[in-house]
Amino acid sequence: MSKLALFGGPKVREKPFPSWPVRDEGCKKRLAEVVDSGIWGIGGGKQAEFVRRFAEFCEASHCVACNSGTTALEIALRAAGIGPGDEVIVPPYTFIATASAAIYVGAIPVFADIDPETLTINPNAAEAAITERTAAIIAVHIAGMPCDMAALTGLARSHGLKLIEDCAQAHGAEYGGRRVGALGDAGCFSFQSSKNITAGEGGALVTNDDALYGRAWSIHNVGRVPEGGWYDHRVLGWNLRITEFQCAVLLRGLELWPDQDARRQENAARLRGHLEDIPGLRAQAFPPGATKCAYHLFPVLYDQESLDGLPLARFLEALNAEGIPAWTGYNPLYREGVFLDGLDMKGCPFACKFYTGKVDYRSLDLPNVERICRGGAFWLFHSLLLGDPSDTDDIGEAMHKVYENRAELLCR
Numbered sequence: 001m002s003k004l005a006l007f008g009g010p011k012v013r014e015k016p017f018p019s020w021p022v023r024d025e026g027c028k029k030r031l032a033e034v035v036d037s038g039i040w041g042i043g044g045g046k047q048a049e050f051v052r053r054f055a056e057f058c059e060a061s062h063c064v065a066c067n068s069g070t071t072a073l074e075i076a077l078r079a080a081g082i083g084p085g086d087e088v089i090v091p092p093y094t095f096i097a098t099a100s101a102a103i104y105v106g107a108i109p110v111f112a113d114i115d116p117e118t119l120t121i122n123p124n125a126a127e128a129a130i131t132e133r134t135a136a137i138i139a140v141h142i143a144g145m146p147c148d149m150a151a152l153t154g155l156a157r158s159h160g161l162k163l164i165e166d167c168a169q170a171h172g173a174e175y176g177g178r179r180v181g182a183l184g185d186a187g188c189f190s191f192q193s194s195k196n197i198t199a200g201e202g203g204a205l206v207t208n209d210d211a212l213y214g215r216a217w218s219i220h221n222v223g224r225v226p227e228g229g230w231y232d233h234r235v236l237g238w239n240l241r242i243t244e245f246q247c248a249v250l251l252r253g254l255e256l257w258p259d260q261d262a263r264r265q266e267n268a269a270r271l272r273g274h275l276e277d278i279p280g281l282r283a284q285a286f287p288p289g290a291t292k293c294a295y296h297l298f299p300v301l302y303d304q305e306s307l308d309g310l311p312l313a314r315f316l317e318a319l320n321a322e323g324i325p326a327w328t329g330y331n332p333l334y335r336e337g338v339f340l341d342g343l344d345m346k347g348c349p350f351a352c353k354f355y356t357g358k359v360d361y362r363s364l365d366l367p368n369v370e371r372i373c374r375g376g377a378f379w380l381f382h383s384l385l386l387g388d389p390s391d392t393d394d395i396g397e398a399m400h401k402v403y404e405n406r407a408e409l410l411c412r
């Protein structure tokens with residue numbers, strides 16, 4: 001048994017993993033085209049080309065590209081008619097924007113627990129959270145793993161709710177063989193620096209609903225309408241537009257995606273195989289009907305008991321020392337300071353005259369998300385899966401090595 005790098009032994013891996021984002025000549029060429037065109041904001045060809053191609057990519061009728069995934073969520077909720085007095089069901093294992101978007105439109109986020117194996121919202125918990133005030137569910141395809149959309153679509157239909165997909169981490173993921181994004185009323189993507197298709201910042205909304213698309217387009221473009229003039233503002237909108245520079249980079253990202261996706265799929269399958277040989281470590285499970293994960297992250301479920309009580313923090317210390325970057329990720333979202341004392345619960349939307357319910361985030365204690373966030377899971381970033389199979393074997397070998405050395409880790 002080889003000595004752990006943490007205790008002075010040889011590291012499993014000295015080489016860095018592939019870096020992200022990928023910078024290449026194709027990207028520079030497209031950026032230079034924008035510089036030379038002199039049209040850097042609205043009206044250039046790159047934005048029009050990108051929304052067309054991204055709608056195709058998502059198998060959706062329409063796309064509105066905007067300045068972030070957060071604003072895409074806000075636009076989607078607003079365009080879907082969600083507002084003061086409404087509750088929006090969200091999972092607590094997600095980025096803050098999933099919940100804050102609801103508050104931005106004057107609605108109340110209500111947290112429903114996740115499934116402990118898939119890490120996506122548990123449809124039974126979502127159903128239990130429905131009240132007469134519920135107006136929408138946000139299905140977050142966390143880490144790129146599609147939610148159980150059949151169950152959530154059924155819930156939304158039977159209760160007359162809007163279903164918004166948060167696809168910020170799920171570019172190209174598939175449910176029942178169909179791309180995520182337009183499976184519900186609208187889907188929202190992020191192109192922030194870490195994402196599998198990125199322009200540093202940026203976002204997009206896709207939908208098959210013509211009317212929702214029209215409203216979303218106007219909201220993101222200061223209330224204009226496609227057939228109207230420059231100074232023709234028919235609804236209240238904001239300037240949430242994307243730039244030509246971002247779209248140039250995103251178009252290159254779409255070209256590079258098929259090869260990157262194939263690598264992630266192949267290496268993720270290989271890593272799943274390695275995990276089968278290590279007691280106490282399991283890959284994120286696929287919910288029923290989910291056919292393809294985008295692997296923005298590769299979450300590993302950690303069972304401390306099977307590692308003789310070795311705490312996750314200690315496991316990660318040793319894994320990191322072997323040259324494998326990995327970290328623990330989110331807190332239960334309702335435990336973030338903003339939900340404990342950072343919101344004015346006596347002001348809108350919580351004490352709004354339209355809102356007849358009462359939420360108390362401080363008393364929430366949802367068991368699955370608590371367990372996952374308290375040493376029950378860790379993440380690998382998607383760029384670790386962009387190398388060749390031997391890179392993935394290094395990850396498996398390092399995890400195995402740490403497992404084998406657990407007794408020493410526990411007592412030193």
Ligand SMILES: Cc1ncc(COP(=O)(O)O)c(C=O)c1O
Nearest residue numbers: 068069070095097168190191192
């Ligand atoms: C699940 C999820 N939702 C929403 C967002 C918000 O996207 P952005 O950072 O582009 O605003 C992110 C980005 O980190 C995310 O991971």
